[in-house]
Amino acid sequence: xxxxxxxxxxxxxxxxxxxxxxxxxxxxxxxxxxxxxxxxxxxxxxxxxxxxxxxxxxxxxxxxxxxxxxxxxxxxxxxxxxxxxxxxxxxxxxxxxxxxxxxxxxxxxxxxxxxxxxxxxxxxxxxxxxxxxxxxxxxxxxxxxxxxxxxxxxxxxxxxxxxxxxxxx
Numbered sequence: 385x386x387x388x389x390x391x392x393x394x395x396x397x398x399x400x401x402x403x404x405x406x407x408x409x410x411x412x413x414x415x416x417x418x419x420x421x422x423x424x425x426x427x428x429x430x431x432x433x434x435x436x437x438x439x440x441x442x443x444x445x446x447x448x449x450x451x452x453x454x455x456x457x458x459x460x461x462x463x464x465x466x467x468x469x470x471x472x473x474x475x476x477x478x479x480x481x482x483x484x485x486x487x488x489x490x491x492x493x494x495x496x497x498x499x500x501x502x503x504x505x506x507x508x509x510x511x512x513x514x515x516x517x518x519x520x521x522x523x524x525x526x527x528x529x530x531x532x533x534x535x536x537x538x539x540x541x542x543x544x545x546x547x548x549x550x551x552x553x
Contacts, residue, residue, distance in 0.1 A: 387473070388497035390465045394426065394458040398451055412446060413453045414439040424449040429467040430460040433474055433491075440489040441480020445471050457493060464506045468513035473501060 400418060403411045407420025414434045432452040434442045444452075445468065452458060461470050477499055479491050504512070 385501055385503045386497065387477075387499045387501055388493070390462050390501070391459040391470055391497075392462065393493040393497065394430075394460055396425070396452050396454050396456065396458065398453050400453060403453075409449045409451060410447075411451045411453065412444055412456065414442065414455055416444070418453065421451060424451055426450070426458065426460060428460055430458055431467060431471045431474060432456045432458045433479065435492075436488055436490040438489075439480075440491055441478065443471055443474045457491075466506060466509040466513055468517065469504070469509035472513055472516050 398411065398421070400413060403419030403421060405419060407422050409421055409424045410417055411419050411421055412432060414437060426446075427448050429448050430446050432444050432446050433456060434440050435457045436455055444456075446452065446458070459470060459474070461467050477496065479496050480489070
């Protein structure tokens, strides 16, 4: 089975100059949410990935009614395909490492759409994506905890003279 058997690619002609600071529906760009518009094109949850430039291969989960800029590629899951499973599958394929182009990295669906993937039934897709989501949440929480503890340690030295230890043995 190929990736192009489970998703339908969609493109966008939307430019950053057409995006507003307020509106009904979210628009995503290469670095995340970049604004709003008052209409939408897709009515099903899907994923979008950055197809060119420095963020090539970065993947986002988009909800129905979310839009994306033209520097990205949308992948709408077919019926009986879990959007979150597609998200993790695309991340696993690490498409940013397989780009074509001499100066500006660029990935093409005609190439990565032919990636061979395992045929997994819908319930197993949901189970896999739920488990991976739990792992991601745990990693996020541990990173937050690390940053908090790092700031706590740093705060202990503010306003204090740092004394070097005598390491003569």
